[in-house]
Amino acid sequence: MKSLSLSIAIAAAATFSATAATPVSQYIDHLRSLNDYHGTVTYSVLLPQAEDPVVYNIDMLSTVIEADTLAPCRYLIEWDMRPGEDADITSSGFSAYLHGSHYRYRDNRLQEYHMSWDSIPFIMANGGVQCNAQFADVLPQFIGRELNRLVADTNFVHIWAADTLYNGRHVAVLAGRQMYRGYVSKEATYIFDPATLMPIAIELENNPGSISEQTVSIRFNGNGTDAFPIATEDDLMARYPDMFEKYRESNFRIENLPGTQLPTFSAPALGGQRYAYNRGDRPGTPLVIAIVDATVANTPATIEAVRRAAATSPTAFDVIIAFVTNDAEQASEIAGKPRSGETILTGARSLARDCGVTACPTLLYVDSRGRVTDVTLGHSNMLTDTIIQTVYPMR
Numbered sequence: 001m002k003s004l005s006l007s008i009a010i011a012a013a014a015t016f017s018a019t020a021a022t023p024v025s026q027y028i029d030h031l032r033s034l035n036d037y038h039g040t041v042t043y044s045v046l047l048p049q050a051e052d053p054v055v056y057n058i059d060m061l062s063t064v065i066e067a068d069t070l071a072p073c074r075y076l077i078e079w080d081m082r083p084g085e086d087a088d089i090t091s092s093g094f095s096a097y098l099h100g101s102h103y104r105y106r107d108n109r110l111q112e113y114h115m116s117w118d119s120i121p122f123i124m125a126n127g128g129v130q131c132n133a134q135f136a137d138v139l140p141q142f143i144g145r146e147l148n149r150l151v152a153d154t155n156f157v158h159i160w161a162a163d164t165l166y167n168g169r170h171v172a173v174l175a176g177r178q179m180y181r182g183y184v185s186k187e188a189t190y191i192f193d194p195a196t197l198m199p200i201a202i203e204l205e206n207n208p209g210s211i212s213e214q215t216v217s218i219r220f221n222g223n224g225t226d227a228f229p230i231a232t233e234d235d236l237m238a239r240y241p242d243m244f245e246k247y248r249e250s251n252f253r254i255e256n257l258p259g260t261q262l263p264t265f266s267a268p269a270l271g272g273q274r275y276a277y278n279r280g281d282r283p284g285t286p287l288v289i290a291i292v293d294a295t296v297a298n299t300p301a302t303i304e305a306v307r308r309a310a311a312t313s314p315t316a317f318d319v320i321i322a323f324v325t326n327d328a329e330q331a332s333e334i335a336g337k338p339r340s341g342e343t344i345l346t347g348a349r350s351l352a353r354d355c356g357v358t359a360c361p362t363l364l365y366v367d368s369r370g371r372v373t374d375v376t377l378g379h380s381n382m383l384t385d386t387i388i389q390t391v392y393p394m395r
Helices: 006-013 024-032 140-151 233-239 241-247 299-312 328-335 349-355 383-394
Strands: 037-046 054-063 074-082 091-098 101-106 109-114 156-166 169-180 183-193 198-206 214-225 265-268 274-277 287-292 318-323 342-345 362-366 372-377
Touching: 024 140, 024 169, 024 198, 037 140, 091 233, 109 241, 140 156, 140 169, 140 183, 140 198, 233 241, 233 349, 241 349, 265 349, 287 299, 287 349, 299 318, 299 328, 299 383, 318 328, 328 342, 349 362, 362 383, 372 383
Parallel strands: 287 318, 318 342
Antiparallel strands: 037 054, 037 214, 054 074, 074 091, 091 101, 101 109, 156 169, 169 183, 183 198, 198 214, 265 274, 287 362, 362 372
16 A cells, blocks of 8 residues: 655645544544454565565454453454465464463464463563564554554654545544654554544554664554454364464463363274263263373383273272374274273374373373362373372372
């Protein structure tokens, strides 16, 4: 799109009657209080050395939660990247923030941050991870917060034109220059639809005239409303099962599983049956679930340790050996036939994902009411003793 320069905006302001126009504060208040927003954006970045811009397509949803002081809104941002407008997608990812937890995925890496686990990333001077995620600044609530800061900043020399023409269309424009030690560090132009008070486009020139100059063009292709679809981490996992299953780096979920009900899952059992468990079911007998991977070298030793514990424990318990891999023949070769009180499953990736398992083996201890009481991560030579000691209080 064409850039609306600061000089044009200033000239346009001369024809504007302030008494009949909507003030910038009303736009800011509208953006900051917006609920159930759903928008699409084309985000182009051009560097001085490049012939073509890098183009991102963004789909974003957000809603304001007044009690949350860590960010202006909850949000979900999905994006893909192309080296040019007509090129194929070369990268994609998402960012999400909800209830003191932030998630970001790109390049086969899923990072997560939780306020209850480590508050430092959320309270850093630059606004924290939740406010500095890629493209968070194009969410309307973040735009409103930024404009509120800019119009109050004496280093931001700006003009507000509440009714001017751009490409034959009536628009409202805020344009200004951010000064730093006597130099222009940023030029910014925000273009709005006066009918909806929503953004149409944003033009940014970062570090103009320097070797690090960067031109950013943001075009809002659609601004609408949709109920925010993510209420819990479970909702996010259901939306991106492969990312959480394959690329999760944190043990946060598995380490916080004790004290919660075992999630619903189902998987094929050796012998052709299908095993199904529903959250809230009561096994009646304590249960040890060994989540294993046929490709991991210590899987046979882990299975043997679980079976020794089951045979010698003073507290009786049933066993589920859950292979995340799908090959039933390979699972049968490793585990052999099920013992008494034992079930062998294959293709149990959904169980691993929903429990937050990031590495195998992982053992879950479930009491007779279906509540996870403890977990054991990894294999050790003392695994049999660890299982017996962990199960003993469950009798």
